[in-house]
Amino acid sequence: MARLVMKFGGTSVGDIDRIRNVAAHVQREVDAGHQVAVVVSAMSGETNRLVGLTRDVARLHDAREYDVVVSAGEQVSVGLLAMALQDVGVAARSWLGWQIAMKTSDVHGAARIEDVDVAAMEEQFGEGRVAVIAGFQGISGNGRITTLGRGGSDTSAVAVAAALKADRCDIYTDVDGVYTTDPRMVPAAQKMNRISYEEMLEMASLGAKVLQTRSVELAMSHNVRLQVRSSFDAPDDAKFKNMAPDDIVGTLICDEDEIMEHEIVSGIAYARNEAKLTLLGVPDRPGIAAQIFGPLADAAVNVDMIVQNMSPDGKTTDVTFTVSQDELERAVKVVEAEKVGLDYSQLQSAPEMAKISIVGVGMRSHAGVAQKMFKVLADQGINIHVISTSEIKISVLIDADYVEPAVRALHAAYGLDEEVAG
């Protein structure tokens, strides 16, 4: 017997038939003898409808009242799912954020979970009752309803799994796992069986948008084993027969110690919509970086990669950084407004860039990983504009036109292409 948290998003509970399908997935796990808590989002479209009403009623919201309105969506779906479970003979009851209680900060609309009190829920497990939990919502210290921000249900599920010390938290989504790269771009991409939290964080923040970054961080810090799996699987699919509690059908995101042998490179992520700015001839003096990036931060421009080179004369330097394309115009304005103080000679910008990253905990113990990347791209005639590295990731900035050939060549070079029996 295992203790499982299952999470279903808005599409999975989008209408009554789909809610029944979710109930069948839950029933399968209950029949297998597991203790189950289910976390669900609002029915798809419902949160947008409610947000629309709040926008129509007042341009400036009181975020506390916004949370009251928007959290009604999950309230409806937990009640309906509890009924659907009872209808197929599975004992269940719904839990709202304030009932659990899912205690959060009082930053309404983007609250952070502070504590999950699962005493009452755990008692009901003892009685064999499935807990159907409203995702996305919590309660603040002064008893008001809070919401965690868009996509917060993943985070709710991980928090509940941590509090319940669950054996696994299964995130049912519209893909059947995490792939070595985007399978729409590289048909030879393979589904990973396991990936470490650190790798997933690098993959997620780099554009492989399967899970909220925040939920992976929370899973890592509480050591919650997360499985990404498909909500489109038929609940009674033959592949679920006679499964051991530890069998993985999707991709397991877990501690790297749980992964026996690491690939040097686990996956290749990419992000289009990057833009590059370069300040030429900036005086090379202490504090110059703060002088550049302080005003950008104040203007809420998200700066990603940063590199700084010496100029031949030794007195000035060139600073290059990247922002997302939709923030480029704003970034240029900010930097131009600081022209006098910064005293640079020229500002160059390139709007059509892309970032390619190779990710893998294995590269820590292997030399030559970066060198191989540079050679593969050079062989393809692709120019590298910026390089940025971390312990388990190497990212390069290239012209957006070359994303596909670059990703394909790297995917093959690092041995990630699916082996085709022949």
Next chain:
Amino acid sequence: MARLVMKFGGTSVGDIDRIRNVAAHVQREVDAGHQVAVVVSAMSGETNRLVGLTRDVARLHDAREYDVVVSAGEQVSVGLLAMALQDVGVAARSWLGWQIAMKTSDVHGAARIEDVDVAAMEEQFGEGRVAVIAGFQGISGNGRITTLGRGGSDTSAVAVAAALKADRCDIYTDVDGVYTTDPRMVPAAQKMNRISYEEMLEMASLGAKVLQTRSVELAMSHNVRLQVRSSFDAPDDAKFKNMAPDDIVGTLICDEDEIMEHEIVSGIAYARNEAKLTLLGVPDRPGIAAQIFGPLADAAVNVDMIVQNMSPDGKTTDVTFTVSQDELERAVKVVEAEKVGLDYSQLQSAPEMAKISIVGVGMRSHAGVAQKMFKVLADQGINIHVISTSEIKISVLIDADYVEPAVRALHAAYGLDEEVAG
């Protein structure tokens, strides 16, 4: 300065424009210096939509989960109204049933209010903040959401008014007050300025469906002054200018001591859809009434008027009673099934009957009120089938065809017709 509870139904908050209109009504009272709590229903159509979802998901509901789903409707409308109030500069916050707390029994779907804890709300009044309260919902002793049953928001409003010791509870509805009889039938019908709780209860249960009977009972037992008034009034109507706190624009339902001079008859109510059953030749022995009406009660047939006459032979009796037309068939079946035990000679039924009632606390101290009613009907050639009286009401059963002439003639005879200046 007065303390007011204002209640708006689903139609009044049916869309964003109407919610703004409600906010303007509230603003008017706040500007007049009053402390205000507003009780609102779900946006019209929303409760039906949610009830439909629960029906679609499972034929047999768990009433506790039904309440979770259905109470989401009021959660949305309180949040939106609080925002609309803030948008026009009125400080406001929403209160859900569990936040107040509105403590109820655990009869889900039809809970009874047990206690209203208004300590937190009262504190906010001190800070000049309007309390926007979700009607229809409460919380049970074990922390589950309850609902009061359809139309329960009137009852919520009265309960809040009682707990807050409000000076008045204004029920905004689609009519501008309580009339001496149905103005669609009798154009000369007049809006009453005041009516006692007892009279209103007789009027309401007899078909003048302006307020839930339950809310009037609660108002009477806690001495809450209730005003029925129109939600279609423009919030800035000139008639609201310079009003004293005690001025009434609709109809005030209050203790009879507050009504200076009573009409002998305050109003005339009617109910169509009545049916009559008569058992002829029933043996006249003790316990025969219980033997007739016991099985009817067991079959959930609602019996209204009952009369019993002696037969000339002194050994048998005739028993006549009324039920609503849609229950007639069921009632006949029940009585026929008891034929052997009851030993009556014949069962007669008449499906097309109507009940006319004259109501007024003044009739307690006036003789001849009933006699006048019988004479007016006799003058119209209308036959009376059954008579039933209470302290402040006289009801007669007549053929349904004669409802209109009967009500018109009685309305004129008791001096209720509007005086037309001429």
